[in-house]
Amino acid sequence: MFKYNNFFDKKIKLKKTKYCFFIDSVFSTQITAGFTSSFFTGQLPSDFSQLLSYIGKQANFSYMDQRHSADLTIVEEPGVYSVDGLFSKDKNHFLVVKTADCLPLFLAKKDHYVGIIHMGWRSAKEGILKNIPFDLADFKVVAGPGLRSCCYQVGTEFRKFGRIASYLKISPKGTFFDPVEFAKDQLFSKGLKRENFFDLGLCSYCSKHNFFSHRRNKTTKRSLSFIGIK
Ligand SMILES: [Zn+2]
Secondary structure (H helix, E strand, O other): OEOOOOOOOOOOEEEEOOOEEEEEOOOOOOEEEEEEOOOOOOOOOHHHHHHHHHOOOOOEEEEEOOOOOOOOEEOOOOOEEOOOEEEEOOEOEEEEEEEOOOEEEEEEEOOOEEEEEEEOHHHHHHOOOOOOOOOOOOEEEEEOOEOOOOOOEEOHHHHHOHHHHOOEEEEOOEEEEOHHHHHHHHHHOOOOOHHHEEEOOOEOOOOOOOOOOHHHHOOOOOEEEEEEEO
């Protein structure tokens, strides 16, 4: 079992393999969730097909063309969807998001429902988490690797962005957005219990563990985060 020193949340364990990290000890044992290592560069669908074969799983998957919107959908057929959040109740149907700074959110309601959300500031500002089509009382949520408030410097115009303006830290160094605090409050207002929010605490920009960060070096490479029901 692999442990990071900078975990905010000691309840989460990550299992590291050559190809990906699995999130252990949060969701039901019927749920498989994790994110790719830098072995993959985030090409879809090819990299995820390859990951499934490396980890010995035969499953369908869906992903998104990700347009920084506030739209989510419940999927029944594997495919590519023009949204920024997916939910499914089907077994052997993974949901995949690609990120290099935006925050991936993993959601699961026991082993009945899973979801994945691509949360950048635009989607946050437009209310993507308010649009989740469920009461979250029986869900657990994990915040994956993404830009965190240590490195999420934004322009002063963010102070006028109603929904996210209260999640800015203003210091002599500049204005910084805290996407995790924002996500928590939005999810709690949808019924999520406080003890069911888990933060990996991994910053894509400053973590030593080689996550892709567009802000750091304008990379076109992406991490793939995934969740599915066995
Ligand atoms: Zn950072």
